[in-house]
Amino acid sequence: MTETTTLLDTIRTPQDLRDLTADELTALAGEIRDEIIQIVSERGGHLSPNLGVVELTIALHRVFDSPQDVLLWDTGHQTYVHKLLTGRRDAFATLRRPGGLSGFPSQEESEHDWIENSHASTALSYAHGMAEAFESSDAARRVVAIVGDGALTGGLAYEGLANIGARGLPVVAVLNDNGRSYAPTVSRLSVVEAETSNCRPLIRARERHAAGPSANPSGFFGALGWAYLGPVDGHDLTTVEQTLRAAAQMSEPVVVHVVTKKGRGHVAAERDEEKRMHDVAPPSSSPPSDPRPETYTRVFSSALIDAAARDSRVHVITAAMPGSVGLLEFERRFPARMHDVGLAEQHAVTAAVGMAWAGLRPVVAVFSTFLMRAFDQINLDAGLHGAPVVFAVDRAGITGSDGPSHHGLWDLALLTKVPGLTVFAPSSGSELRQMLGFALTLDGPTVIRYPKGTVPSQDIDPAPTGRSARRVRAGEDVCLLAVGRMLGPAAEAADLLRTDGVATTVWDLRCVAPLDPTAIADARSYPLVAVVEDGLAVGGVASAVAAALSGTTAPLHIGVPCAYQPQGETDVLLADLGLDARGIAARVRGALDRTNRGAHAVR
Numbered sequence: 001m002t003e004t005t006t007l008l009d010t011i012r013t014p015q016d017l018r019d020l021t022a023d024e025l026t027a028l029a030g031e032i033r034d035e036i037i038q039i040v041s042e043r044g045g046h047l048s049p050n051l052g053v054v055e056l057t058i059a060l061h062r063v064f065d066s067p068q069d070v071l072l073w074d075t076g077h078q079t080y081v082h083k084l085l086t087g088r089r090d091a092f093a094t095l096r097r098p099g100g101l102s103g104f105p106s107q108e109e110s111e112h113d114w115i116e117n118s119h120a121s122t123a124l125s126y127a128h129g130m131a132e133a134f135e136s137s138d139a140a141r142r143v144v145a146i147v148g149d150g151a152l153t154g155g156l157a158y159e160g161l162a163n164i165g166a167r168g169l170p171v172v173a174v175l176n177d178n179g180r181s182y183a184p185t186v187s188r189l190s191v192v193e194a195e196t197s198n199c200r201p202l203i204r205a206r207e208r209h210a211a212g213p214s215a216n217p218s219g220f221f222g223a224l225g226w227a228y229l230g231p232v233d234g235h236d237l238t239t240v241e242q243t244l245r246a247a248a249q250m251s252e253p254v255v256v257h258v259v260t261k262k263g264r265g266h267v268a269a270e271r272d273e274e275k276r277m278h279d280v281a282p283p284s285s286s287p288p289s290d291p292r293p294e295t296y297t298r299v300f301s302s303a304l305i306d307a308a309a310r311d312s313r314v315h316v317i318t319a320a321m322p323g324s325v326g327l328l329e330f331e332r333r334f335p336a337r338m339h340d341v342g343l344a345e346q347h348a349v350t351a352a353v354g355m356a357w358a359g360l361r362p363v364v365a366v367f368s369t370f371l372m373r374a375f376d377q378i379n380l381d382a383g384l385h386g387a388p389v390v391f392a393v394d395r396a397g398i399t400g401s402d403g404p405s406h407h408g409l410w411d412l413a414l415l416t417k418v419p420g421l422t423v424f425a426p427s428s429g430s431e432l433r434q435m436l437g438f439a440l441t442l443d444g445p446t447v448i449r450y451p452k453g454t455v456p457s458q459d460i461d462p463a464p465t466g467r468s469a470r471r472v473r474a475g476e477d478v479c480l481l482a483v484g485r486m487l488g489p490a491a492e493a494a495d496l497l498r499t500d501g502v503a504t505t506v507w508d509l510r511c512v513a514p515l516d517p518t519a520i521a522d523a524r525s526y527p528l529v530a531v532v533e534d535g536l537a538v539g540g541v542a543s544a545v546a547a548a549l550s551g552t553t554a555p556l557h558i559g560v561p562c563a564y565q566p567q568g569e570t571d572v573l574l575a576d577l578g579l580d581a582r583g584i585a586a587r588v589r590g591a592l593d594r595t596n597r598g599a600h601a602v603r
């Protein structure tokens with residue numbers, strides 16, 4: 001029996017949308033929501049951002065001729081509808097799986113996709129560049145940037161707005177204003193626009209959309225050289241389409257301000273006060289355990305609350321991810337000391353230096369991958385001034401299904417090059433807790449980097465406090481220097497090596513900048529040293545150890561190649577990279593064999 005053919009089944013390319021009636025479009029929107037809710041519920045992913053842009057995406061693909069016209073999705077987590085309408089409906093069930101559809105746009109997947117990374121606030125910069133090129137070649141191609149209200153709190157977005165406005169390039173910027181990042185969006189430009197242009201709060205301007213769009217030369221966008229259409233109801237497909245068609249005819253930069261509801265059509269999402277079910281974890285394969293397994297993020301959250309209870313100078317800054325980095329309870333306990341600066345990591349770092357200068361003890365809680373855009377601020381605002389800022393760098397190392405733009409692989413290689421920056425890598429929850437308490441006593445900048453996921457069920461050889469590394473087991477053939485969560489696999493690899501008769505010492509480095517002289521002095525006495533890190537193999541901790549051991553044995557670099565790593569299950573990705581016990585042991589055996597062959601060759 002043939003399965004019932006749905007309208008969605010009939011959409012193979014965006015052109016198939018053109019002939020649908022208004023009723024069919026409404027029915028299609030319902031099918032799309034059902035599909036997204038089903039697949040995300042089964043696999044995890046970004047739920048509410050996508051439910052909020054169903055009508056908008058349909059209208060965009062009816063008005064503009066992708067890929068001749070360019071649709072640039074900022075941050076890209078809200079492109080599931082776009083993927084369903086551009087020939088990927090059959091593959092949609094592979095979303096975020098190894099080898100499956102990416103959770104973000106992917107040029108490899110489709111000619112309709114452009115911006116692959118999920119790092120926010122970039123679309124208008126890409127749009128500026130493409131519009132300049134089309135202008136110079138008289139190419140009749142429209143450039144459309146779809147930017148969330150959260151993404152519009154990132155500084156790079158303003159740089160794009162200013163440049164496009166100054167050049168008067170015919171870019172259409174669709175402001176998808178659902179009032180939220182994860183939490184309610186701070187410093188919402190859309191409110192500024194509504195108030196400035198109409199001296200009315202956005203909520204009253206929402207009533208205005210019924211009167212239809214009107215070009216508005218005044219207001220914030222007008223000051224930057226943009227026309228402004230809206231705000232319009234982003235779920236009223238007819239109005240959105242009309243407004244986009246009006247914008248498509250304009251020969252100047254124009255903002256189309258659509259007001260959408262994050263999670264539209266899914267009651268649980270609409271009621272989720274924390275984050276409107278922005279992202280949903282895949283259902284756990286194991287039965288819920290009580291208590292919940294402890295994660296590094298939850299340990300950080302608890303340790304920070306304890307530190308803040310002891311010291312009123314402790315403040316914390318997040319860049320629009322309070323829940324993801326574990327600050328919700330802190331915010332409930334110390335609302336005046338929790339600062340959400342929006343999608344603005346560079347601002348977060350330098351504001352923290354300002355706080356430190358004025359006598360506070362600021363902590364910046366941020367994903368490793370997103371912190372990288374603030375390297376200059378860490379280096380020359382925090383590092384150069386030796387400011388006592390603590391960076392709680394979450395999601396360090398391989399992170400899993402979000403793929404190459406989310407793995408936190410560059411922090412060790414970059415942050416260990418900042419003079420005076422202390423870098424800790426805890427291997428357990430107790431170490432993380434100790435390190436945070438200790439970092440808040442230091443008079444210079446400190447990084448504590450830790451991975452996504454649960455802490456080891458038991459510490460390997462609980463360590464004394466302080467900065468020192470610690471030796472887990474004594475031996476004399478091989479010295480493994482483990483970084484952070486790599487202590488577990490390194491200790492297991494040591495057990496495997498010992499069954500081969502290879503005496504192996506394992507160090508839990510704990511502090512990777514500056515390196516612990518005790519561990520380095522010990523490592524000098526071994527014929528073979530290996531550094532195991534879930535960061536870049538070249539330029540990271542292993543390179544620092546090689547410099548420290550210079551003149552003696554050059555260490556094995558057991559880490560991640562300098563390449564973009566795919567999406568997948570974290571443990572599988574780590575094993576594929578040789579960062580599990582078997583892989584580490586195999587690398588060491590190989591080095592020993594080469595050493596032994598070399599010794600035989602010399603005789």
Ligand SMILES: Cc1ncc(C[n+]2csc(CCOP(=O)(O)OP(=O)(O)O)c2C)c(N)n1
Nearest residue numbers: 049118119120148149150151180181320370
């Ligand atoms: C530079 C950067 N920092 C943090 C994030 C994590 N992040 C992903 S989506 C999101 C919220 C985006 O809000 P908005 O642009 O309004 O899009 P919405 O989800 O509301 O559609 C954040 C903070 C990111 N993608 N990029």
Ligand SMILES: CC(=O)[C@@H](O)[C@H](O)COP(=O)(O)O
Nearest residue numbers: 077118279324395399402452
């Ligand atoms: C798109 C984005 O950047 C975040 O939503 C990210 O997907 C969350 O990652 P975690 O699952 O690690 O919280």
Ligand SMILES: [Mg+2]
Nearest residue numbers: 148149150180
């Ligand atoms: Mg938003």
